[in-house]
Amino acid sequence: MKRAGFTTVWLPVALLLPQLSIIAIFFYWPAGWAVQSSFYLQDPFGFGSTFVGLDNYTDLGRNTEYLRIAWFTVIYTCLVTFFSLAIALLLAVKADKVIRGARTYRTLLMWVYAVAPPVAGFMGIMFFDQRTGPITDLFQTVGSDFKLGVNYTDTATAMVIAAVWKQIPVNFIFFLSGLQSIPKSVNEAAIIDNRSATGRFWQVTFPLLAPTTFFLLIINITYALFDTFGIIDTLLKGEPGNNPMTLVYKVFLDGFRGNDLGGSSAQSVILMVLVLILTVFQFRLIERRIHYT
Amino acid sequence: MKLLNLSAAALVTSFVGQAAFAETEITWWHAMGGQLGETVNEVAEKFNASQDDYKIIPVFKGSYEETLTSGIAAFRAGEHPNVIQVFDAGAATVIGAKGATIPVQDLLADNGIAFDINDYIAGVRYFYADSDGKMIGMPFNSSTPIMYYNAGALAKAGVEPPKTWEEFQSVTAPALKDAGYIPLSQSHLPWIFTENFFSRHNLQFASNNNGYDGADTQIMVDNPAIKAHFTALTEWKDKGLFEWYGTGWGDNAKPFEDGEVAMWLGSSGSFGGLLKKDLGFEFSATMLPYWEAVTTEPTQTFIGGAALFAMSGKSEEENKATAEFFKFLTNADTQYFWHQATGYVPITEAAYEVAKADGHYEKFPAAEVGIEQLTLPAGDFTRGYRMGFYVQIRDVMNREYGRILTGETSVDDAFATIQEEANQLLERFAKTQG
Structure with missing residues (x-):
């Protein structure tokens, strides 16, 4: 048996170099800086700085507001991930069954994907505006006094809805292609064993979709944690006040608005560690139970 | 070819031009x-x-x-x-x-x-x-923060623009409410109702001469006078004499511009913008009111x-x-x-x-209202304030004030929290200067 390979070491190294240098320059280097500056309190202009050890971290641990934001981030991520996956799956299952006008129907479901997060946030503002928003009016007809930007829960609701709405098309595309790649014969065989469509879905289709779902789960958690920044920023209009926010928004506020480089660096290091743990956890625990076809 | 010549000529002239007028x-x-x-x-x-x-x-x-x-x-x-x-x-x-x-x-x-x-x-x-x-x-x-008012609304209610908060709560606001208006909104709680509250009443806002004399400054925001003011604010809100539309500047200005709110606390710098917007009603302005209970000799604002x-x-x-x-x-x-x-x-x-x-x-x-207010008699604490990480301190204030006005926290707790968090931030800022 002949193994294909390189004759010298240098060629593969040279081929890898562009990729590696990009990772080093744009990821490891700034990450290293973040870790380093998280141990300092420094003047924003770069004149003075004091080594404070772990103070930036312990200050965060004592700050009740930071803990409150962390807790909100957890709930927010769960809600956004769950609803954007669940609704997309429902839509994909239904779209999969449509035969007449399928293409139009699918395109209509997908095109929200092209909307940029800040635009999604802006649309959220228009729909949920305290005084002129149609959804606010809708809430009012059922007796709820919805106040975006005033009431904590109301703002949180608007954030979740805007974030879910924006993410559904991505999930929809993946779920639909996942469903279409399930062989017809499997379904036909299942029909003989189980006459209940719901039963068949949970026992046959859903397990076969598991690789897609697992992939989307990771994508959606990352989306909720990080990529909803644009939506949150637009909905808060740059003035957080008493409104909810996620951890990544807090990093931005303290670092870019408040010029607290040390504190903000400590927060980004915490987020880096969080993502690391999450990734390891997901691959170790969940991937084992999934069968790739 | 002609074009090339032309552009070459243009290039030469621009070089010559630069040489002739060496602007910095x-x-x-x-x-x-x-x-x-x-x-x-x-x-x-x-x-x-x-x-x-x-x-x-x-x-x-x-x-x-x-x-x-x-x-x-x-x-x-x-x-x-x-x-x-x-x-x-x-x-x-x-x-x-x-x-x-x-x-x-x-x-x-x-x-x-x-x-x-x-x-x-x-x-x-x-x-x-x-x-x-x-x-x-x-x-x-x-x-500087001043109080704009809808002249028509005040005439309809038969009241004059208020000079003191006592006058506002007992005379002006109830009359405006009866005339069908929301009497008051404001656009910046930390600036108008905190920093300038201290200045208008000549109260000390921070140690070290309001922070000018050193970085090891402590904020002194947890003051009975301002707590009484925020207590009054929540009462006004409950009675429909004041409304708060969120932390954003524009969210609170818009209802005034639309004629729903009769008086709005904004910036003297908002004047030009309001004039150009053609609001459809006559507006004017008066000085930021003060509490007679706190001082009878109100001072200038920041x-x-x-x-x-x-x-x-x-x-x-x-x-x-x-x-x-x-x-x-x-x-x-x-x-x-x-x-x-x-x-x-x-x-x-x-x-x-x-x-x-x-x-x-x-x-x-x-x-002229802004400049008149800035040239009022000065006091010991009307010069200004100097505090580090102040953007975050304002964010803490906005957050706690929002919680007061939505009933999530009490005035006492909110001010204790602001004082504590602000002092932590100031302590951190002092270290950045080391």
Whole structure:
């Protein structure tokens, strides 16, 4: 048996170099800086700085507001991930069954994907505006006094809805292609064993979709944690006040608005560690139970 | 071929042109968007047209916070502008970083331009100065919170604009409510109802002479007088005498502009914008009310808005250009133009005299309210405040005030929290200066 390979070491190294240098320059280097500056309190202009050890971290641990934001981030991520996956799956299952006008129907479901997060946030503002928003009016007809930007829960609701709405098309595309790649014969065989469509879905289709779902789960958690920044920023209009926010928004506020480089660096290091743990956890625990076809 | 010749000729002329008029170019980063931004461009054009040696290029960098952050990032990369506009809450950051800027007083003196701090109106002299009273930043768009009112609404309710909060709660607000209006909204709780609350009543806002005398400052916001004010505010809100539409500036201004709210606390710098919006009702303004229960001799308020700082690390030629621009900016005609177009107060006595002589205040009495308020008698604590990480301190205030007004927390708890978190931030800031 002949193994294909390189004759010298240098060629593969040279081929890898562009990729590696990009990772080093744009990821490891700034990450290293973040870790380093998280141990300092420094003047924003770069004149003075004091080594404070772990103070930036312990200050965060004592700050009740930071803990409150962390807790909100957890709930927010769960809600956004769950609803954007669940609704997309429902839509994909239904779209999969449509035969007449399928293409139009699918395109209509997908095109929200092209909307940029800040635009999604802006649309959220228009729909949920305290005084002129149609959804606010809708809430009012059922007796709820919805106040975006005033009431904590109301703002949180608007954030979740805007974030879910924006993410559904991505999930929809993946779920639909996942469903279409399930062989017809499997379904036909299942029909003989189980006459209940719901039963068949949970026992046959859903397990076969598991690789897609697992992939989307990771994508959606990352989306909720990080990529909803644009939506949150637009909905808060740059003035957080008493409104909810996620951890990544807090990093931005303290670092870019408040010029607290040390504190903000400590927060980004915490987020880096969080993502690391999450990734390891997901691959170790969940991937084992999934069968790739 | 013809085209090529033409462009070659153009190239040559442009080189010659540059050689003939060796203008020194300087850049100016600012945070004045929309209508204000256009006025800034006009000021720059006027300066460029006034002489041939220097050219200033204004660049809009977003909000006040964004402008300061871009300036800091650019400074660290050595690509900063000559002039940067920094707002009141960022003053401690930029002044604390000694070496980032050239004190405006030194810059003018070094370039042979006469400077006398007494030429400036009393209220703006020392806010952007160091503890010895040396002016560090050149006050630019200086504003102060005043109370705008819908004249028609007040006439309908049969009331006069209130002078004190006692008058507001017992006479003005109930009458306005009966006339079908929401009596009051405001656009910036930390600025109007906190910083200027302390100034208007001459109360100490922070230790170390409101923070001017050192970085180891402690905030003194947990004060019975301001707690009583916020308690009153929640009562007014419950009775429908006051409404709060969130933390955003515009969210609270809009209901006034739409005629739903009868009186609105905003900035004297909002005047130009309101005038151009053609609100469909006659509006005017009066001074920020005070509590007679706290003081019978109310004092002047702080200047808000922002100042221009000359950044260091530039050539002498460019610094000279910056100094000339500051000289141009502070002359009476430029100031009067700026004052008329925007509503920001003129910063020199001379400009104020020009505006008076021109009959500006007979036409628009509201335009004079800000400057009158800034020239009221001073007190021990009316000069200003200097606290680091103040942007975050304001965020903490906004958060806790929002919680008070939505009933999530009590006034006592909120002020205790603000005091505690603000002092932690101040302690952290003191370490950055080490």
